[in-house]
Structure formats: C-alpha cells, structure tokens
Amino acid sequence: MAFEPPQRLVRALGESLHDGDDGARAWLEKLPELAGAAVARRELAVERVMVPGGRSSLVVLVRLSDGRPAVLKLAPRRARPGSERAALACWGGRGAVQLLDVPGEGEAPGGGDAGGENGDDGVLLLERLHPDVSLRSLPEAKSLLEAAGTLRRLWVDPPAGHRFETVAERTGRQALAMRKGADADADVAPLVDAALAARDELVATAPEHKLLHGTFRQSKVLAGDRMPWLAVGPDPVVGECAFDLARLVRDRVEDLIASPSGAAITRRRVKRLADSLEVDLERLRGWTLFRAVESGVRARRVGRVQDSELLLEFAGWL
Incomplete structure (x- = not known):
C-alpha cells in the first residue's frame, strides 16, 4: 500500500x-x-x-x-x-x-x-478508538463535563527523574517568538504585552506540578470501547493544571466569535471549568489569554490570517 x-x-x-x-x-x-x-x-x-x-x-x-x-x-x-x-x-x-x-x-x-x-x-x-466520534459531537454542557472527567484522570504526579518539558520551559520559548511577532507587527503588541505579563506572573507562582496532556481540547478525546472517552495526541508537559485547562476554554472558538454573546459565554465557561476542576479562576483566565495570543500570533506568522483574527479577538475578551 x-x-x-x-x-x-x-x-x-x-x-x-x-x-x-x-x-x-x-x-x-x-x-x-x-x-x-x-x-x-x-x-x-x-x-x-x-x-x-x-x-x-x-x-x-x-x-x-x-x-x-x-x-x-x-x-x-x-x-x-x-x-x-x-x-x-x-x-x-x-x-x-x-x-x-x-x-x-x-x-x-x-x-x-x-x-x-x-x-x-x-x-x-x-x-x-472510534476516530470519527469525539467530544465535539456532544452538546456543549455534556462535552465540558466529560472533558473535565478525563482531565481528572490524566493529572497525575510525573515520574521521578522525568525528562518532560515544563510549562515554564515551553512557554519561555513561545514568549520569545511572540515578542518577535509583536516587534514586527504593532497591531498585536498590546495583546502580546498583556499575555507576556500574565505568563511571567503565572510561572513565578505555580501552585502544583502535574503531568499534563499539553494540547487538550474536545477533538482530542475520542469514544472508546474500553472506556467511554479517552484522550489522544498529547504533547505532554509538567506544570499547573490551569495551563492544561486553558486550551479547552476556547474550544469551538468560531462559534463563540459568531455569537452576539460570545464574550459573556466565554466568561461563564472560564468560571464553570475553574469551579468544576477546582482551579483558580484568575490563573485559568491568565493562561487562557497567553495561549490564545500565542496561537494567534503563530497563525499570523505562517499566513493563517482568519485563524489569527479569531484567536486574537477571543483573547481581547479576556
């Protein structure tokens, strides 16, 4: 073949x-x-x-x-x-x-x-697993509930002597690329400044160090036979749980942007996820901001203009 x-x-x-x-x-x-x-x-x-x-x-x-x-x-x-x-x-x-x-x-x-x-x-x-059936196939409330349950099982202590990248290391590399993007494009500079300031404060005060999925979102959780829902495709990292949860906040971002109440829905989603997984709301908001801006600047750099605009508009709500 x-x-x-x-x-x-x-x-x-x-x-x-x-x-x-x-x-x-x-x-x-x-x-x-x-x-x-x-x-x-x-x-x-x-x-x-x-x-x-x-x-x-x-x-x-x-x-x-x-x-x-x-x-x-x-x-x-x-x-x-x-x-x-x-x-x-x-x-x-x-x-x-x-x-x-x-x-x-x-x-x-x-x-x-x-x-x-x-x-x-x-x-x-x-x-x-069943590759065509992910959490995105479920209604919003149910998908977030199942996502939270999956994350609870994944957040474990990393093995002794592990060599996983840390949140501080990964976001440090990303921060350098973001700063270069802001220097070349004044339009994104204010959001980049806010995201980098949030990142500096967050990495200095991390409350825990768990093994994280790293790129967790609804499409990364598929239906299975052994268990109803199982995560796939991790890009693992060690750090605080709010970092892992932040990518989930912006799931279905195109629907959020299209909704006249998208900003309010986003704020409610941040609170709901923070409460359900006992994560500090402001830390979740900060990591959601950083990760959205980082993704938006990267999309802009490689020419995915529409994706960039969606992500940066979303970041502006935070």
Whole structure:
C-alpha cells in the first residue's frame, strides 16, 4: 500500500518551514518508507490512512497479527513522539489511549526524544478508538463535563527523574517568538504585552506540578470501547493544571466569535471549568489569554490570517 500523507499534514508541516525546520521536509519525503518499514516490522495488516487526519502525524488504521484493530502513528521529531510515548506509558490507559508496543532502543525514558538508529523512534502502536466520534459531537454542557472527567484522570504526579518539558520551559520559548511577532507587527503588541505579563506572573507562582496532556481540547478525546472517552495526541508537559485547562476554554472558538454573546459565554465557561476542576479562576483566565495570543500570533506568522483574527479577538475578551 502507498502511504500517501494527507494534505492537512502536508500543509501543517509546510508551516514549520517558517520556523526554519528543514527536518520536517526530510521526514515527509521519507514517510512512505518509514510507514512501510513500521508495518512490516510489526506484521500489521493495513486498512487505510486516516483522512483528513492530524496536523502533526500520519495515522494509519491497522490490524495486529491476531486480528485485533489498532492504530499506527508516525510523527516527526518536532512533534516529540518520545514524550508522547512516555506520557502514555505513565498513564497506562487511565484516561488516555493505551500504548500497545514497548519503547524501542532509541527512546529516551521519562519524556526525552532521543534520536535512535532503528528508524522507529517516531512510531507508536495504539489501541483503536472510534476516530470519527469525539467530544465535539456532544452538546456543549455534556462535552465540558466529560472533558473535565478525563482531565481528572490524566493529572497525575510525573515520574521521578522525568525528562518532560515544563510549562515554564515551553512557554519561555513561545514568549520569545511572540515578542518577535509583536516587534514586527504593532497591531498585536498590546495583546502580546498583556499575555507576556500574565505568563511571567503565572510561572513565578505555580501552585502544583502535574503531568499534563499539553494540547487538550474536545477533538482530542475520542469514544472508546474500553472506556467511554479517552484522550489522544498529547504533547505532554509538567506544570499547573490551569495551563492544561486553558486550551479547552476556547474550544469551538468560531462559534463563540459568531455569537452576539460570545464574550459573556466565554466568561461563564472560564468560571464553570475553574469551579468544576477546582482551579483558580484568575490563573485559568491568565493562561487562557497567553495561549490564545500565542496561537494567534503563530497563525499570523505562517499566513493563517482568519485563524489569527479569531484567536486574537477571543483573547481581547479576556
């Protein structure tokens, strides 16, 4: 079978070239070969490539040698597949998709992304969920309730000696890129200044350090057979829970912007989520502001103008 990467993945990796990541192009060129080798090594039967799929990996529906359905996922180094593997191993299927294969020799334990020489360091074999049924299929109130329950299971103490990136480290890198964006575009400077000020205060006073999903939103929680809802696609990080919850606040942002009461709905959502997960409301608001502005500035930098405008307008409500 030809492992043709979906256009959504091709476009997303093309955006990474704006950040000088030539490795993404090289990985994309080798992807059919990498996928074929991973399938052969595990003696998998291929059903189909998921389309449109994700923005950071190739997802292939497969069957194991005993006939059980599974998912083969291949991701480039920039997507930190070693960290994803380490987090899934830590969760052990509790609240998240189950990892079916063991780490390869090239995987760094505890969250690192070592380079490995077996060509398999960016490959994960996962249990099969229902890829077309996410929390976005539920009404708003029910989806937020189920999302909160999933996050409660994921927020655990990180393993001793872990090598996961911290919230302070990740947002520090993002802050540098945001400042460059503001210097080049005066229109976004006031929001960037507010977001960076919020970030500085938040990282200086973090109340806890838990293992977080890192990119949690409704589309990242899929229906399963083993449990009703399970998280997929983490970009794990260690830090305070409010950081993880912040991305969920802006879910369905296009609907919020289109609503005449979008700002009021957003404020109610922040309060509801903070109360349901016992997170400080102002810390959640601050991280929601930072993450929305960071995403908006990044979208602007790579030419996704409409996405940028939605995110920055949303950030202005906070």
